[in-house]
Structure formats: C-alpha cells, structure tokens
Amino acid sequence: MGELYNENLAWVYDEIYQGFIDYSAEYEFYKNLCNDHNRNRILEIACGTGNLAKSFTKDFNMYAGLDFSESMLNIAKEKFPPGNFIQGDMRHLEFVNQFDTILITGRSTSYLLNNTDLKQTFKSVHTALEDKGLFIFDCINADLFMPYILKNRNIVHKSNSNKKQFERDSNWVKSKSKKYHLIDWKSTYYQLKDTEKIVLGKDSTLFRAFTIKEITKALQHSGFKILEIIDRETYAFNTNVYVCKKE
Template sequence: MANLYDGKMAAIYDAMYQTFVDYDEEYAFYNNLIQENNGSSILEIGSGTGNLAKRFAKNNQNYQGLDYSDDMITIARERNPNSSFTQGDMRDFKLNTLFDAILITGRSTSYLITNDDINRTFDSLYKNLNDNGIIIFDFIDANRFIPFTKENPLIVHEAVYENVNYRRESHWNTNTALENFMLEWSANYFTVINDKKELLEKDFSTVRVFTLNEIELFLYLSNFEIIKTIDRKTYAYDTYVIIARKKV
C-alpha cells in the first residue's frame, strides 16, 4: 500500500485532491448509478478522507465507509462526525450488515496486485452484499495508460488549496519482471513558494492496471454479472467503470 495514505501524506493527499477531483460531480455520478439500481444502503471502499461521504450524509443516505488507512479515517471522521467509518482491507472484511451497493472508488483496484488479491476482494464483496446487490468500481485501462506513460515519462499535477501551491511530479515505469500488467510509480510532492519548490514527501508504489477482458473474467468467476460498462476519463487516467450484480 502506498505511503501516500499514512501520516502527514494523508493531509497532503486530501488538500491536493480537493482540486484534482470535482467531488460534487463524482458524487452525482456514483449516486445516479446507485439510484438506477434501487440501492438504499451503501458501502464505499477507499472512502479516504470522507469527501464523498460528506455528500451522502448531506442527502441523509444510508452510508458507511471503509478504508485501509487509519490516518485517512481520522480526517474522514473529523469531516463527517455523524457517518460510520471502519478500518479494513477490501480483500478480507466482514461488516455487521449487508449492503445494496458497494463502491470501490478512486481507482483503489490498482493496489490489487495479484490475481489472489482480486479473487479475495470480489469474494468479500459478494459476502457483504444483499441478494441482487451491486458493485460499482473503476480501474485504469492498461491498453491506453501504458502507452501514455511511455510517451510521458514525467507527469506533473499542480493544485492550489487554502492558498498553498502544491506540485506533484510522477514517474511511471513498466515492470516487465512481474506478472500481470504492473507499473512502478514514484512521486515527489512539493509546495511552491515564489517559484521555488520545497520537497514535502516522496512516495513509491507498485500498481496494477487491467484490460477490460481480464476484469470481465474475474467477475464471471466470482459469480457477478456485468450490467453496465462505462468508458470514463478521470482527472489523470483513462478508466472503465463497471456495474455488476451479485448472482444468487
């Protein structure tokens, strides 16, 4: 798991993503899919610092969040004192209630490195869903993103939040020594003052990208039926969003 989500990086992540992501638009996108499928109870995996939780709570929806990082959950609870958050691993969790809809947001599927990670995650989702419940998740499309990283060895993102200028410089390297489609991601985070960069933190992760065919097969083997596939561009990645129903 990336260092990004622990310690002081949780707060830096939160600040930068306030400008990377339009959370009102993100909420509307996911909520429309939930309502199309008559979902009333919602679990968000990768709930992070609670930006989507804030929108669900504002609309009095039955929402819970689950995240791997205690530091992210601490910020989420401060932001959403009336919402429920649990520290947990999407590969192996069991909550006290079943859900109509489970979301995996923010391309968190990228951290499911092995086939076993994927299968365990889908098994956990299945066990925590009501009959005919749905899962909604996104993933980075290998067919488009790997060529993009080859053509753009340095990727820069800049953001301004609460009068602080942030800059992230990312490097992506394809790791052909590993199984599956793996990328090694390294990033330096800076504040920028008077055009001078001051290093805040460094981060490194091994992440996985997928082809659509791979995901379709994993879902089939895990007893899910795909009901909708959406080709969606997010702030930095070409992704697919999958909506799949639990088969009973």
C-alpha cells in the same frame, strides 16, 4: 500502498486531491448510478479522507466508509464527525448486515497486485452484498494506460486547493512482470509559495492496470454479472467503471 496514505503524507493527499478531483461531480456520478438502480444502503470502500461521505450520508438511508489506512480515516473523522468510518481490508470484509450497494472508488483496485487479491476482494464484496446487490468500481484501463506511460514517463500535475498551490512530479516505469500490468510509480509532492518550491514528501508505490478481459473473468468467477462498462476520463488518465449485479 505507499507513504502517501500513511501518517506523514495523508494530509498531503487530502489537500492535493481536492485540486485534482471535482468531488461534487464525482459524487453526482455515483449518486446517479445508485439512484438508477433504486439503492439506499451504501458501503464505500477506499473512502480515503471522506470527501464523499457527507453527501452520501445526507442522500441515502445508510452509508459506511471503509479504508485500509487509519491515517486517512483520522482525517475523515475530523472533517465529518457524524460519519460511519471503519478501518478494514477490502479482501476480507466482515459485516453482520449486508449492503444493497458496494462501491470501490478512487481507482483503488490498482492496489490489488495479483489475481489472488483481486478474486478475494470480489468474493468478499459478493458475500457482503444482499441478493442482486449492486457492485460499482473503477480501474485503470491497461490497454490505454500502458502505451501512454511509454510516451509520458515523467509528468507534472498541478493542484490549486484551499488557496494553496501544489505540484506532483511523477515518474512511471512499467515493471518487468510478464503476468500482470504493473507500474512502478515514484512521485515527489511540493507546495508552491511565491517563488519557493517546498518539498512535502516523496512516495514510491507499485500499482496495477487491468484489461477488460481480466476484470470480466474475475467477476464471472466471483458470481457477478456485468450490467455496464463506462469509459470515463479523469484528471490523469482514462478509467473503466464497472456496474455489476450479484447473481
């Protein structure tokens, strides 16, 4: 993961993504999926700064939010002090009690850069779920995204949040990896004030897109049955949302 999730820029993430993502709609999407399967005990992996935590805590019997970044969790705890937030690694989940539903939100599977990390995560989730537990996650569709970045290597996303204006200038370059669909992402974050464009920070990270075949194979290897694959648009690019059941 890049600098965006660390102490210096975590607050920028929290501010700018509230303009990128409609978190009310995001929550309703996941809530409806959980309710369709009568689920009540939720673990959200990659909960970030806790933008979904309050709603999950209100509507479900149990909610825990896990994130790798301590800086992001510190913001989450300030925003929603009653929240059950835990610092941890999705590849190595350690819980005494199992969940009936585990979510990985925010396309955070993108940081599983190799198949070992991917399989470790899926196996870890499998262990943390009760029998027939529900596993829901989203990931970037490589078949759509890789051609897209060849035509859109430089792109600007604007955000209006909390009466502030922000801009993210991104440069996407396909890595030379022949085994995985990896993208080198460099971005600069700005705040716009009147005629000024103030640099808030720069970030550089490597992330991964997946084909349906890659994800399907890893899920089957880890003991999951795919119930549904949902094609979903986001503010930046299309994703696949996988709804799976532990077997």
